[in-house]
Amino acid sequence: MKTIRRIAAPATAVLAGVVAAAVLTGGSATATGSDSPNDRFAIREVIDRHQMYIDLRDADGYANLYTEDGRYRSPFGSADGRDEIKAMFIDLAEKGFTKGKRHMSGPAVIEANGATATARSWYWVAETEKEHAVYATGTYTDKLRKADGKWQIVQRVQTLDELASPSQ
Numbered sequence: 001m002k003t004i005r006r007i008a009a010p011a012t013a014v015l016a017g018v019v020a021a022a023v024l025t026g027g028s029a030t031a032t033g034s035d036s037p038n039d040r041f042a043i044r045e046v047i048d049r050h051q052m053y054i055d056l057r058d059a060d061g062y063a064n065l066y067t068e069d070g071r072y073r074s075p076f077g078s079a080d081g082r083d084e085i086k087a088m089f090i091d092l093a094e095k096g097f098t099k100g101k102r103h104m105s106g107p108a109v110i111e112a113n114g115a116t117a118t119a120r121s122w123y124w125v126a127e128t129e130k131e132h133a134v135y136a137t138g139t140y141t142d143k144l145r146k147a148d149g150k151w152q153i154v155q156r157v158q159t160l161d162e163l164a165s166p167s168q
Contacts, residue, residue, distance in 0.1 A: 039112040042151045043144055047121050050140075050153075051103035059089045067145060067152045074158035100129025117144040117151070123158075137161045 046065055053062035063086035066072070072079045072088070076097070079088040092098060106122035119142040127135040138160040145154050 036112070039117065039146070039151070040110045042146075043110050043112065043117055043119055044108060046144065046151050046153060047108055047119060047140070047142070048105050050156075051105050051123065054089075054098055054103045055101070057093055057098075059086050059093070062086070062089050065153055066156075067147075067154050070153050071155045072153075072158075073156070075160050076158075100127060101135060102126040102128050112144075112146075115146040117146070118142065119144065 049061065050065055053059075053065070063082045066082050066085050068082050069080075070082055070085060072085050076092065077088050079085040102125070104124050104126065106124065108119050108121035110119045111117060119140070121140045121142070122137070123140060124137040125135045127133045138158060141157045141159075142153055143155040144151050146152075
């Protein structure tokens with residue numbers, strides 16, 4: 001694993017540069033269909049806050065990004081409903097699962113249509129305690145709903161990228 005982290009460490013700088021360029025040029029979300037820039041921006045905020053709340057250890061802020069009946073699926077656990085999502089968040093934090101990590105959101109493709117939307121975004125998790133390295137990467141696939149002017153996650157499915165075999 002140490003070899004992979006040493007190889008991956010320069011990728012952190014490249015990823016940071018790509019994100020900085022996207023932010024500076026306003027390219028963090030791609031418009032499609034009949035969605036509006038305001039909706040895409042608000043959805044992008046939800047995606048970014050999701051990552052920030054993990055690192056801030058803000059269980060309430062995190063859980064409130066989801067609808068009351070929201071669902072979360074990942075290799076690390078699943079939860080149905082805002083209360084279960086909050087409980088899962090607290091449990092993982094208490095076990096030290098996110099200790100020494102920084103969660104980042106990458107590019108997103110967002111398609112909004114009225115009061116519903118889908119978003120697919122990349123993420124990466126940086127190791128910040130033992131050494132500076134990319135710890136994990138993957139994809140979020142979200143379904144969102146707008147109610148009372150506020151976008152929330154109805155369902156989030158998280159996947160992990162597989163590591164390339166040593167022969168690749």
